[in-house]
Amino acid sequence: MASKKLSLWVFPLFLLTLLSCTKDNSKKKETIDSAATGKAQGLSLEEVRAIAKEAYIYGFPIVDNSRVQYAFFVNKLDSDYKAPWNTICNIPRVFTPKDKTIQTPNSDTPYSWIGLDLRAEPIVFTIPVIEKNRYWSLQLIDLYTHNFDYLGSRTTGNGGGNFMIAGPRWKGKTPKNITKVIYCETEIASAQFRTQLYNVADLKNVIKIQNQYIAKPLSAFLGKPEHSKIKDITYIKPLTRDQENKSLQVFNNLNFALQFCPTHPSEINLMKRFAKIGVAAGNTIDTLSLSPEIKKAMHDGIRDAWADFKQLQIKLEKGEVSPSDGYGTRAFLKNNYLFRMMAAALGIYGNTKEEAMYPAYYIDSKGDKLDGKYRYTIRFSPHELPPVNSFWSLTMYEQPSSLLVENSLNRYLLNSTMMSQFKKDPDGGLTLIIQNQSPGKEKESNWLPAPKGPFSMIMRLYWPKEKALNGSWKQPPLVKKD
Structure with a gap:
């Protein structure tokens, strides 16, 4: 649990007890009692279900974010562990299956x-000078999964500097040698650098840049004694991804994480509503003591949340909604919690659209879902390649896992740094080949291997141009050849 100091700023820790349901003979409906506001409140099972749905949609990204943070920055036995809090871990390679x-x-x-623990004091990033044409970015992600700001080629340039990230309680003065101060809504956050890799031979240059990324607590940056030590966080056991999708324990994991999220003014009434079923910062819901009726209502609420997600996913597959709609600041999302859930469920930590856009392929040109038993092509007409200031890529994912695909070439994507290797069409256009089996050695330069079964693909446009942002450029269709 969080330190005692932490409880001074978090949403009040309600001492909630969910009682077994009773029957009101006059109203003919089941009710639930809650001490959330200091007096008993009767809730129908329909209300419990509705609130559970809202709280789940709101909380899923936070809980899933905490799961990843626990693996990356807390659990040293996890194969994905990176480094302790406030310590940069460079990964001198790219993701694989x-x-x-x-x-x-x-x-x-x-x-x-x-991982950023901002409870005690700000963290200062020192960024080196990076060559003009190499893309880099530092994506700053709060506990809600909002991308609350960026450093990088697009926003701050490649000239280097000292950038301070401060938590919501920090009230100190800004030192003179700080280039920019960025405030985070939550006490716990994370950040990820992306450094462009041109090819395998370029890896040594990327490593050199990575080794010059520096992060220090403000006191260390100023050469002063360490700020007063704050108590380490005792973490609640994270859920697996499958458990997150259906277990009532998800609400307790949300309650744990909310301790590090001072209530935003726009969400005060929402938090009061959630508290009626026990969802509140620091609270523990005794799920074992809940009546079968209450448990069912809450489980139904979770199922309702996923039903809403499925409807949104259909719009996504039809191109009526973009993956980019789920990533951004609180102001950009306008508290659209279902979009935020969509983003976390389909690809947590995606970029804000000004930083990168994600045109996706879930269906082919005829509206059929994608499957590796078929052959497909994507053709870019001359002068109609993705419009970017930096570079673009197309990555293959098997479904339903949304993970990279093992293949004989160890090729998981095609991108614009490979343009010199691609074979162009007679008119100067570019045709990419999407299928499970090799199209033959003479065509392998343009081949993106697919799995044998269902798959999807995501195109990434890094630092997209206005033509992409305003929608005048459209991704070309994926055409089935069989």
Whole structure:
């Protein structure tokens, strides 16, 4: 649990007890009692179900984010462990099918990860000068999964500097040698560097850049004594991804994480509503003591949340909604919690659209879902390649796992750094080949291997141009050849 100091700023820790349901003979409906506001409140089972649905949609991204953070920054026995909090871990390689913690991983750019514990004091990033044409970014992600800001080629340039990330309680003065101060809504956050890799031979240059990324607590950056030590967080056991999808324990994991999320003014009434079923910062719901009727209502609420997600996913597959709609600041999302859930469920930590866009392929040109038993092509007409200031890629994912695909070429994507290797069409266009079996040696340069079964693909446009942002450029269709 969080320290006693932490409880001074978090949403009040309600001492909630969910009682077994009783029957009101006059109203003919089951009720639930809650001490959330200091007096008993009767809730119908329909209300419990509705609130559970809302709380689940709201909380799923937070719980899943905490699951990843626990693996990356807390559990040293986890194969995906990176480094302790406030310590950069450079990964001098790209994702492969062996990486299974994050859905739809990016294999374009080697990553550097850092978990940010901002409770005691700010963290200062020192960034080196990076050559003009190499793309880099530092994506800053709060506990809600909002991308609350960026450093990088697009936003701050490649000239280097000192950038301070401060938590919501920090009230200190900004040192003179700080280039920019960025505030985070939550006490716990994470950040990920992406550094462009041109080819295998370029890896040594990427490693050199990664080794110059520095993160220090403000006191260490200033050469002063360490800020007063804050108590380590005692973490609740994270759920597996499958458990997150259906277990009532998800609400307790949400309650744990909410301790590090001071209530936003726009969500005060929402938190009061959630508290009626025991969802509140630091609270523990005794799920074993709940009546069967209450348990069913809450489970039904979770199922209702996934039903809403499925409807949104259909719109996504039809192109009526973009994956980019789920990533961004709180202001951009406008508290659209279902979009935020969509983003976390399909590919947590995606970029804000100004940083990268994600045109996706879930169906072919005839509206059929994609399967490796068929052959497909994507053709870019001359002068109609993805419009970007940096680079673009197309990555293959098997379904339903949304993970990279093992194949004989160890090729998980095609991207614009491979343009010199691609074979162009007679008119100067470019045709990419999507299928499970090799199209033959003479065509393998344009081949993206698919699995034998269901799959999807995501195109990434890094630092997209206005033509992409305003929708005047459209991704070409995926055409089935059989």
